[in-house]
Amino acid sequence: MSLRTVARALPTMLRVGFAEAVAYRAEMLVWVLSTTMPLVNMVLWMAVAKTAPVGNYGREDFVGYFLATFAVRQLTSAWAAWLINWEVKQGTLSMRLLRPISPLWAYASENVAGIPMRLVVAAPVVVTSVVLVGAKAIPQTALGWGLFLVALVGGWAITFMANIALGALSLFMDSSQKMMEVWMVLFFVCSGYMFPVELLPGGLRAVIDWLPFRYQMGLPVEMMTGAHDLPTALGLLARQWAWVVAMFVIAMGLWRHGVKRFAAFGG
Amino acid sequence: MISVHGLRKHYKVHKRPPGLKAALRSLVHRTYSTVKAVDGISFDIRPGERVGFLGPNGAGKTTTLKVLSGLLHPSEGEVRVDGHVPRLREEAFLKKIMLVMGQKQQLLWDLPPAETFELNRAIYDVPAVQYKQTLDELVSLLEISDLIGKPTRQLSLGERMKCELAAALIHRPRVLFLDEPTIGLDVSMQATMRTFIKEYNEKYGATLILTSHYMDDVAALCPRVIVIDKGLLSYDGSLDALVQRVRPEKRVVLRLAEEVDGARLAPLGKVVTHEAGTAVLQVRQDAVNATISRALSGLPVTDLTVENAPLEEVMSELFAENKARRQQAEAEAASAGESVPA
Numbered sequence: 001m002s003l004r005t006v007a008r009a010l011p012t013m014l015r016v017g018f019a020e021a022v023a024y025r026a027e028m029l030v031w032v033l034s035t036t037m038p039l040v041n042m043v044l045w046m047a048v049a050k051t052a053p054v055g056n057y058g059r060e061d062f063v064g065y066f067l068a069t070f071a072v073r074q075l076t077s078a079w080a081a082w083l084i085n086w087e088v089k090q091g092t093l094s095m096r097l098l099r100p101i102s103p104l105w106a107y108a109s110e111n112v113a114g115i116p117m118r119l120v121v122a123a124p125v126v127v128t129s130v131v132l133v134g135a136k137a138i139p140q141t142a143l144g145w146g147l148f149l150v151a152l153v154g155g156w157a158i159t160f161m162a163n164i165a166l167g168a169l170s171l172f173m174d175s176s177q178k179m180m181e182v183w184m185v186l187f188f189v190c191s192g193y194m195f196p197v198e199l200l201p202g203g204l205r206a207v208i209d210w211l212p213f214r215y216q217m218g219l220p221v222e223m224m225t226g227a228h229d230l231p232t233a234l235g236l237l238a239r240q241w242a243w244v245v246a247m248f249v250i251a252m253g254l255w256r257h258g259v260k261r262f263a264a265f266g267g
Numbered sequence: 268m269i270s271v272h273g274l275r276k277h278y279k280v281h282k283r284p285p286g287l288k289a290a291l292r293s294l295v296h297r298t299y300s301t302v303k304a305v306d307g308i309s310f311d312i313r314p315g316e317r318v319g320f321l322g323p324n325g326a327g328k329t330t331t332l333k334v335l336s337g338l339l340h341p342s343e344g345e346v347r348v349d350g351h352v353p354r355l356r357e358e359a360f361l362k363k364i365m366l367v368m369g370q371k372q373q374l375l376w377d378l379p380p381a382e383t384f385e386l387n388r389a390i391y392d393v394p395a396v397q398y399k400q401t402l403d404e405l406v407s408l409l410e411i412s413d414l415i416g417k418p419t420r421q422l423s424l425g426e427r428m429k430c431e432l433a434a435a436l437i438h439r440p441r442v443l444f445l446d447e448p449t450i451g452l453d454v455s456m457q458a459t460m461r462t463f464i465k466e467y468n469e470k471y472g473a474t475l476i477l478t479s480h481y482m483d484d485v486a487a488l489c490p491r492v493i494v495i496d497k498g499l500l501s502y503d504g505s506l507d508a509l510v511q512r513v514r515p516e517k518r519v520v521l522r523l524a525e526e527v528d529g530a531r532l533a534p535l536g537k538v539v540t541h542e543a544g545t546a547v548l549q550v551r552q553d554a555v556n557a558t559i560s561r562a563l564s565g566l567p568v569t570d571l572t573v574e575n576a577p578l579e580e581v582m583s584e585l586f587a588e589n590k591a592r593r594q595q596a597e598a599e600a601a602s603a604g605e606s607v608p609a
Contacts, residue, residue: 008389009390013386024377092371094338094366098366100362260340
């Protein structure tokens with residue numbers, strides 16, 4: 001499809017996506033409740049750091065880190081993989097494929113359109129973090145905000161592309177839900193969601209630095225809390241965006257081949 | 268407008284018997300079989316034609332429609348729709364067609380249908396003036412003005428189907444594939460849908476292919492029918508000619524003023540039904556006039572009509588014929604195999 005068609009359709013797709021997000025307010029509440037794990041982790045790690053700091057993290061640092069994790073998780077989440085799995089099973093993917101615009105634009109716009117609602121949840125948490133931890137809970141300079149936003153968009157892009165890739169796997173196998181569960185386990189362990197990756201032993205951390213998970217969650221959180229100097233931040237952002245490109249190539253390849261195989265399911 | 272030549276669509280299907288043992292065995296050794304959903308069919312459809320695509324369950328109708336709409340890639344054969352190769356799913360092609368599936372929906376479940384219409388306007392890039400005109404027309408013809416503002420989930424099946432059809436036609440498709448569009452609808456809703464579909468075809472000259480198990484849909488909408496069975500084309504021609512070929516006999520329906528003994532009806536023709544003052548006779552076409560004369564002179568007839576056999580019967584007889592022919596061919600092939608000397 002042409003970019004002109006996409007550009008013309010996108011504002012309406014986002015508006016309708018927002019209307020859907022508002023209509024699903026009960027689900028949104030459940031979703032928010034299901035993402036409170038960082039708050040539980042925060043309490044746990046505060047208890048661990050009661051007598052002495054863990055690595056570079058004292059009690060206050062853990063509060064700042066996990067409240068930032070909560071906010072970042074709200075803003076970088078994607079659920080396209082579940083949607084694709086369901087639509088492949090139900091055959092309703094056919095209805096999307098009949099339209100002269102790629103379903104991927106629809107999944108992306110539905111996802112992005114939900115962000116304002118999730119911002120309503122994330123913003124008070126960030127304000128609370130500033131009250132509890134002080135100004136260091138958020139970037140201190142305009143450049144810091146800029147780097148954080150780049151990391152946030154990169155984190156969302158990797159998460160969304162991973163969702164497309166995992167969802168597209170359901171076009172090759174009966175269901176890719178187990179693969180999604182494996183991905184989620186790796187995400188929880190390697191992304192910085194359960195604990196800052198900085199706390200991991202050197203060798204393991206080196207491996208994690210080459211995997212995409214940290215760039216989905218840990219890096220935006222670190223950018224938000226000003227954990228890196230500029231050269232380190234730029235180096236990590238370069239790796240993150242290399243993953244964005246890599247995940248884009250993988251997701252597009254799987255999707256295109258998968259749609260051709262959609263035949264096998266009879267739609 | 269539509270040309271299909273030598274279309275085949277074969278699926279590789281994993282097969283295993285029921286039970287735990289078979290399930291475990293299938294982990295290491297899988298058995299596949301090939302399902303020939305469509306096995307070499309050819310036909311052409313002119314612009315503006317209304318064609319019924321008929322066949323028993325699993326005949327390959329929906330598969331063919333999905334190939335024509337670009338959802339499935341053919342295994343073999345050449346398919347063109349208004350000059351486009353459907354499997355390439357070009358934007359210009361997708362803007363010209365629509366596939367309406369009675370069992371799948373495109374309406375956004377938690378939002379009113381008006382939101383789906385607006386979304387389709389944007390996606391199909393319909394100019395504002397044309398959108399308003401088309402929408403007004405669809406809303407008026409389908410009588411959905413009080414429905415389009417309610418969330419889709421609160422609509423009845425029939426109301427939803429009318430809104431589905433409106434959503435499918437916002438961009439005025441030139442080719443319309445309808446797969447069981449009246450499934451599950453009550454009789455009056457079915458009639459409304461048929462009238463609307465016919466009006467759309469006549470007004471915009473849209474080409475229309477319809478599959479339906481309701482023969483009333485086919486009789487009301489499709490002068491031409493294509494019959495497909497086990498992936499093979501078994502008939503392509505007018506509906507009337509099909510009835511003539513399969514069931515040339517006519518039905519003479521007699522309404523009687525008083526109860527008549529069955530023995531008095533038997534000489535007139537084959538008695539199909541005889542109950543409560545109504546008798547239905549099946550007679551050869553060339554014997555219809557004679558039968559009517561004899562009935563009027565010899566029986567207390569208050570009303571008399573001459574009809575074709577119901578389409579349902581015609582179709583089931585055609586499918587039975589096809590099945591018998593297949594079985595005979597298989598038996599002949601098997602006996603030919605046996606007679607080959609070792």
